[in-house]
Structure formats: C-alpha cells, structure tokens
Amino acid sequence: MIIDLQKFVASERRHWADLESLLDKLENDPGFKLSLDQLKHFHYLYERTSADLAKITTFASEPQTRRYLESLVARAYGEIHETRETPHRLAPVHWFVNTFPQTFRRHLRVFWLSVGITIVGSLFGAGAIAFDPGAKSVIMPFSHLQGDPSERVSREERTADDRLSGVKGTFSTTLMTHNTQVSILTLALGMTWGIGTIIMLFYNGVILGAVAADYLLAGQTKFLVGWLLPHGSFEIPAILIAGQAGLILGGALIGWGGRTSLGTRLRQVSRDLVTLMLGVAGLLIWAGFVEAFLSQYHEPIIPYWAKISFGAVELGLLALFLARSGRKPAQDAELGMRNEERN
Amino acid sequence: MRRIKTNTLLIKTPEGIVFSLLLAGPVTRFLAWALDLACIGALSSAVGTLLGLLGLISFDLARAIIVLACFIIQIGYGIVMEWFWRGQTIGKRLLRLRVMDAQGLRLQFSQIVIRNLLRFVDLLPAFYLVGGVACLISRRAQRLGDFAANTIVVRNPKVKEPDLDQLLAGKFNSLRQYPHLSARLRQRVSPTEARVALQALLRRDELDALARVELFEEIAGHFRSLVEFPPEANEGITEEQYVRNVVDILFRSQWPNRQEKPEAAPA
Numbered sequence: 001m002i003i004d005l006q007k008f009v010a011s012e013r014r015h016w017a018d019l020e021s022l023l024d025k026l027e028n029d030p031g032f033k034l035s036l037d038q039l040k041h042f043h044y045l046y047e048r049t050s051a052d053l054a055k056i057t058t059f060a061s062e063p064q065t066r067r068y069l070e071s072l073v074a075r076a077y078g079e080i081h082e083t084r085e086t087p088h089r090l091a092p093v094h095w096f097v098n099t100f101p102q103t104f105r106r107h108l109r110v111f112w113l114s115v116g117i118t119i120v121g122s123l124f125g126a127g128a129i130a131f132d133p134g135a136k137s138v139i140m141p142f143s144h145l146q147g148d149p150s151e152r153v154s155r156e157e158r159t160a161d162d163r164l165s166g167v168k169g170t171f172s173t174t175l176m177t178h179n180t181q182v183s184i185l186t187l188a189l190g191m192t193w194g195i196g197t198i199i200m201l202f203y204n205g206v207i208l209g210a211v212a213a214d215y216l217l218a219g220q221t222k223f224l225v226g227w228l229l230p231h232g233s234f235e236i237p238a239i240l241i242a243g244q245a246g247l248i249l250g251g252a253l254i255g256w257g258g259r260t261s262l263g264t265r266l267r268q269v270s271r272d273l274v275t276l277m278l279g280v281a282g283l284l285i286w287a288g289f290v291e292a293f294l295s296q297y298h299e300p301i302i303p304y305w306a307k308i309s310f311g312a313v314e315l316g317l318l319a320l321f322l323a324r325s326g327r328k329p330a331q332d333a334e335l336g337m338r339n340e341e342r343n
Numbered sequence: 344m345r346r347i348k349t350n351t352l353l354i355k356t357p358e359g360i361v362f363s364l365l366l367a368g369p370v371t372r373f374l375a376w377a378l379d380l381a382c383i384g385a386l387s388s389a390v391g392t393l394l395g396l397l398g399l400i401s402f403d404l405a406r407a408i409i410v411l412a413c414f415i416i417q418i419g420y421g422i423v424m425e426w427f428w429r430g431q432t433i434g435k436r437l438l439r440l441r442v443m444d445a446q447g448l449r450l451q452f453s454q455i456v457i458r459n460l461l462r463f464v465d466l467l468p469a470f471y472l473v474g475g476v477a478c479l480i481s482r483r484a485q486r487l488g489d490f491a492a493n494t495i496v497v498r499n500p501k502v503k504e505p506d507l508d509q510l511l512a513g514k515f516n517s518l519r520q521y522p523h524l525s526a527r528l529r530q531r532v533s534p535t536e537a538r539v540a541l542q543a544l545l546r547r548d549e550l551d552a553l554a555r556v557e558l559f560e561e562i563a564g565h566f567r568s569l570v571e572f573p574p575e576a577n578e579g580i581t582e583e584q585y586v587r588n589v590v591d592i593l594f595r596s597q598w599p600n601r602q603e604k605p606e607a608a609p610a
Contacts, residue, residue, distance in 0.1 A: 005594040027429055050360040057361075058534070070362040071499065074447055077356055082449040169407030177414040181463070184418075188464040191487045196464075249491060263445065266493050274453040277460060 009065060012052050016072060019045040023075045046076040098326035100279040103272045104241065105322070107248055114243035117198055118236075121205020126213035128206075139210045149218035156223075157299055172292030179235060179284045183242035187249065187277055194250020201243040208236070226304040229311025231291035237318060238283035245276040283318075290314075352483055352495060354447045364447070367440045367496040369478040372486075373471065378434030383420050387413045421459040426452060439500060445483065445493045454492040461488030517576045518588045525592045528570045536565070537593045540586050547583070559583040 022042055025032050034042055053069040104111065128135045137146060182200075189196025215224035252265040260268070294307065352364045367375075390412050397405035424432040430442035430450050442458065444450050465474025465486045474486035483495050518525060540562055547555060563582040566589045577585060 007595075047358065050356065050358050053362065054360055067500075073356070073360060073362050074354070074364060077354070077362070077447050078444065078449045081356070081447075167403055169401075169403040170410060173407040173410040173414075177410060180414070180418075184460050185463050188461045188487075191461060191464050191491055253491075263493055266491055270451070270457050270492060271453040274456045277456070 005065070008052075008056070012048075015045055015048050016052075016069070019049050019072055019076060023072070023079070026079055027075070042076075043080065046073070046080055049073055049076065095275075096279075096282065099275055100282075101322050101325040103275040104244075104279070107244055107272065107276075110247045110251065111240065111244040113247055114201055114240045117201040117243070118205035118208070118240060121202035122209030122212070123205075124202075125206035125209030125211075127209075129210045129213040130217065133214075136210070136214065140207055140214075149215045149220045149223075153220050153223045168292050172288045175291050176285055176288030179238070179287065180281055183239060183280045183284065184277070186239065186242040187245045187273065190246030190249030191253070192250070193253050194247050197243055197246030197250060200246070201240075204239055222304050222308075225311070226299075226307040227295055230307050230314065231287045231295045231311075233311045233315035234283045234290065234318060235287035237322075238280045238287060241276055241283070242280050245273050245280070248276075249273060350484070352445075352497075362447075364443065364495070364497045365500070366484040367438075367498045368484060369475045371438055371440060371498065372478065372496055373475070375432070375434035375438045375440055376471065378437060379420065379432050382433050383416060386420070387416050390416065418459070421462070422455055425450075425455045425459070430455075435496075438498075440496050440498055442489075442494050443497050445485075445489075445495050450494065454494050458488035458492035458494050461491050464488070516588045516591050517578075517580065518572055518592055521572055521576060524570055524572050528566070528589065528592055531569045532566070532589075532593055537590070540566070540590050541594065544583075544587060544590055556582070559586050562586050563589075 019042075022034075022038070022045065026034075049069060049072050053066065053073050056066050056069060125139060128139055140146070186197055186200045189200055211228075212224060215221065248269050252269045253262070255262060255265050258265065294302065294310070350366045350368065352366055353361055354364065355361045391409050394409050394412060395405055397408060421432055425442055428436065431440070435441060442450060442455070444454065462474075465471055465477070465488055467473045471486070474488070477486045477490070478484050481490065483489075485495060489495060518528075543558055543562055547559075550558065559582040563585045566586070580588070
C-alpha cells in the first residue's frame with residue numbers, strides 16, 4: 001500500500017508546524033520551561049510525528065518528507081528522552097566551594113596514583129643528576145637552569161634592581177597560559193588509555209627532581225624552597241589534578257571490572273573531568289600571579305623565611321580546602337560513626 | 344559480522360521509530376575548522392587592537408591582558424559558540440554541520456568542554472592528523488575529542504517539503520480511466536519502486552537528454568511489466584508522461600478537483 005502523500009501531508013502539516021515551533025522555542029531560549037499542559041501536548045506531537053515518520057517510511061518512501069520528519073523527530077527525541085540535569089544558572093561560588101573539592105575527593109585514589117607517578121619521576125630525575133651531573137643538559141633543556149646553582153643564587157642575591165620591572169604582568173599571564181596548556185594536554189593524553197598522561201606526569205617529576213637535586217647538592221636548599229614553594233604549592237597540585245583527570249579518562253576508556261558500556265563510562269566521568277579542569281585553571285591563575293610577583297624575588301628584597309612561610313601557609317590552606325570544603329554534616333557524622341565502630 | 348562504515352547513523356527510539364543522522368566527513372569538518380580558525384584570528388586581532396589602547400595607561404598591563412584574551416578566545420571560542428548555538432560554530436553553521444550527542448540526546452555543557460579540550464590531542468602532530476585519522480577510522484566519524492565526549496558531528500542539508508503540486512497537478516491522466524488497473528498498480532508497486540519513479544521525475548532536469556529518454560523508457564517498461572494498461576491509455580504520450588501518470592496514481596489516490604470528470608482528450 002502507498003499512502004496518498006498529498007492528503008497525508010495536508011492533514012498532518014499543522015501538527016508538524018506546532019512541534020517545530022515548540023522545538024524552536026526550547027532551543028532558542030534555554031530558560032524556557034514547558035507547563036504540564038504544554039508538556040503533554042509536546043509529547044503528543046512527538047508521538048504523532050514519530051508515527052507519521054513510521055507511516056511515510058513504510059508506505060511512501062518519499063525522501064524529502066521523510067528527512068523533514070526525521071529532523072523533527074531527532075530534535076524532539078533529544079528533548080523528550082534527556083534525563084541528565086541541566087543547570088539553568090551559574091553558581092560559581094557554590095561550584096568552587098562544594099563541587100570542585102567533592103569531585104576531587106571522589107577520585108582521591110586516582111590523585112594518589114598521579115602523585116605516585118610524579119614521585120617516581122622525581123626520584124629518577126634526582127638520581128640521574130646525583131650520579132651523572134653531565135645529564136643536566138638532557139634532562140633540563142632550559143637555559144636558565146644550566147649553570148651552577150650557587151653562582152645563580154649569589155648573582156640573584158646581588159641584584160638590587162627589579163629585573164621583571166615593566167614585564168611582570170606579561171610574564172604572569174604567559175605562565176598562566178603555558179601551564180594551562182600543559183594541564184589540558186595532560187588531561188587530553190588520557191585518551192591514550194592514560195599512557196600519555198603517565199608520561200607527562202613522569203616527565204614533570206623528572207624535571208622537578210633534577211632541579212631539586214641540583215640545588216640540594218649545591219647546598220642551596222633555602223633558596224630552592226623559597227623560590228619554588230610560593231607558586232609550586234599551587235602549580236604542582238594543579239598539574240597533579242590535571243594528571244588525575246587524565247587518568248580518570250584513561251580508566252574510563254579501559255573500564256576495569258565494570259559491566260557498563262564504554263559510552264556510559266565516558267558519560268559518567270565527563271562532568272567530573274570538566275570540574276577538575278576548571279579547578280586546575282583557577283589554581284594556575286593564582287600560581288601565575290605568585291610566580292611573577294613573588295617567587296622571582298629573593299633576599300635581600302624578600303627574606304626567605306617570609307617566602308617559605310607564605311608557601312607553606314598556601315599549601316596548608318589548599319590541602320585543607322581540598323580535604324574539607326563541601327563536606328556535608330551527614331558525611332562527617334557517618335565518618336565519625338565508622339571511626340567509633342572501628343575503635 | 345563486520346560492521347560496514349557508512350555516513351549515516353541510525354537511532355532507534357524506545358517507541359520503535361528509526362531515524363537517521365547524516366554524519367559529517369573529515370574534509371567538511373576540516374573546512375569548517377579552517378573557517379573557525381579565520382574567525383578566531385580576526386577576533387583576536389580585533390580584541391588585540393582594542394585592548395592595545397590600554398597601553399596608554401600601562402604597556403605591561405595591555406600586553407598581559409592581550410595574551411590572556413587571545414588564549415581565552417582560542418580555548419573558549421568553540422565552547423561558547425557550541426553552547427549558545429547548540430552545537431554550532433560559525434564555520435559549522437556555514438557548512439550546515441552540528442555537534443550532537445551520540446545517542447541523539449540534548450548536548451551537555453560538559454560534553455562541549457571535553458570535545459574542545461581534547462582538540463589538543465587531535466591537533467597532534469600538526470593539522471589535525473590524529474583527529475583526521477581517527478575520524479576516518481571511526482564508524483561514527485568521530486575524532487578523539489568526540490569519542491571522549493560521546494558526541495558526533497552531523498550534516499543537516501536544507502530540508503524542503505516536496506513540491507508535488509507543481510509536479511503532478513493540472514494534467515489529465517489517461518490511466519485513471521481504468522480504476523481497476525490503477526488499483527492493481529497501487530497494489531503491485533513497492534514503496535521503493537515508487538520512490539525511484541518520483542525521484543526520477545523530481546530530478547529530470549538534471550539528466551542529459553539521451554539519458555533522460557533511456558531512464559524513463561526503462562522505468563515505464565518496468566511498470567508495464569507489472570500492470571498492462573490497454574493500448575489506448577498509452578496512445579500519444581511519451582514514456583516520461585507515462586511514468587508521471589503512474590506516479591500520480593501511486594501518490595494520489597483521488598482525482599484532483601479539476602479532473603473529477605475527465606472529458607478532454609489524452610494529453
């Protein structure tokens with residue numbers, strides 16, 4: 001049987017137009033909400049158009065009308081069957097204080113894995129410098145780190161004028177953008193089943209360990225800590241969290257022991273990845289400011305104890321924030337009860 | 344069984360309705376990206392010029408803000424455009440492409456952010472080589488970013504309603520004088536055969552003259568083999584007109600108002 005296409009189109013056209021106008025409203029105005037009656041009508045129109053599509057596919061095979069109906073059904077399908085919550089307003093403070101630390105804690109084991117990989121890299125870098133100082137140019141291909149640490153320290157401590165004068169702002173934003181790019185790449189390399197992320201974390205660890213060993217062996221511990229801690233207390237955790245995000249992505253791709261499909265696993269972690277990366281960007285903005293405006297100044301301009309104390313306070317506050325912020329009282333009570341049971 | 348890669352994604356709804364989405368290929372997507380790149384360049388240069396005025400206050404401040412603004416434009420362009428235009432950027436809009444959820448659901452903000460952040464890997468080592476290869480291999484033409492975000496890029500060609508009025512109305516149809524044979528024709532012709540005939544008529548002007556005659560001869564011959572009308576029904580009409588009459592019978596069950604009482608001679 002072939003349906004009378006003209007009659008069919010003439011009788012159904014108004015329903016399609018109704019559905020199309022409702023879809024236009026929903027798509028163009030994210031704040032638009034349907035009332036219960038409108039919602040029922042929308043559902044009715046969706047089902048009617050779906051039935052029309054089925055009819056036309058079976059009994060007419062007229063491609064243009066079918067494509068038109070397919071596009072309507074596809075758009076309406078997305079609206080009807082979507083169950084994930086869509087936030088209607090931005091709440092940056094709530095997100096920062098609650099969502100970000102909660103997400104971080106939800107994947108804490110992955111964060112420790114990220115820390116572990118970096119530590120292994122650091123030990124490797126430190127060992128390489130300790131046993132073969134000639135490897136410095138290979139491990140740290142940065143010109144300002146090639147010289148003797150003691151010479152650098154004495155040169156920097158002799159400098160009375162502000163060498164970053166007039167370029168502090170540019171230096172700061174360059175650091176922020178560069179570090180953010182590295183973090184994004186660390187996350188994105190999670191698509192290599194996490195191998196790329198592991199390499200990035202390991203390599204970061206190698207450089208960090210090599211620099212630390214170089215300065216420690218030269219007896220410049222105080223300078224090293226005063227130089228790295230103020231910005232490193234935010235920058236290093238930021239890269240570690242980016243690594244955490246990359247490893248979560250890699251884990252979702254591999255899907256150990258789970259029965260969910262790949263699509264579902266990726267869907268489950270997508271919001272967490274975005275949360276972690278936005279948090280990383282926030283941490284790196286602060287680190288960029290500190291590195292340009294504080295870290296590059298040493299004694300006698302800023303005493304080492306002041307820089308080290310500042311860095312230690314920052315690190316403590318960050319640790320406290322990530323560990324405690326956004327914790328619900330119920331969670332605390334539950335945790336307390338568990339501890340009592342254990343005791 | 345090995346699944347064959349096509350440019351169409353079929354989605355089956357819980358109601359049992361199947362609809363198809365036309366997937367965009369790597370070349371179209373690359374062109375859209377080139378257009379977007381031009382937009383990013385133009386926007387960055389405009390913002391740079393405007394913010395350069397801050398140099399009157401402080402050169403360092405102006406340069407710092409320009410570096411930051413260009414970075415934000417570079418990263419945020421795709422995210423903001425795709426969020427506000429529901430899966431489209433300027434390049435995608437011009438080439439009628441749209442990012443969609445792979446299951447046909449509404450696109451989420453997190454999906455947009457992930458597919459845009461993972462561009463960093465797709466770009467490697469240069470000119471989207473990783474992304475392009477992934478797109479060619481993937482069954483749903485996804486680059487790595489799409490894969491992680493569970494998104495696809497579809498092509499939405501302009502959808503027009505069929506102009507059947509212009510095609511079918513207003514002509515005398517000699518085959519309608521034989522209602523029993525017309526009914527038999529409607530019964531024997533499959534929807535696919537009917538579609539072939541309709542498409543041949545809709546696209547008749549795109550054909551070469553010789554090809555057009557041969558095609559309609561073949562289609563008419565096929566319909567004649569299914570139902571044979573008396574010779575007087577075919578008298579004086581071309582093969583193309585015969586197919587037009589058949590399509591009129593297949594797609595319109597009733598006489599149009601103007602032809603309710605046919606008296607005129609065959610067209």
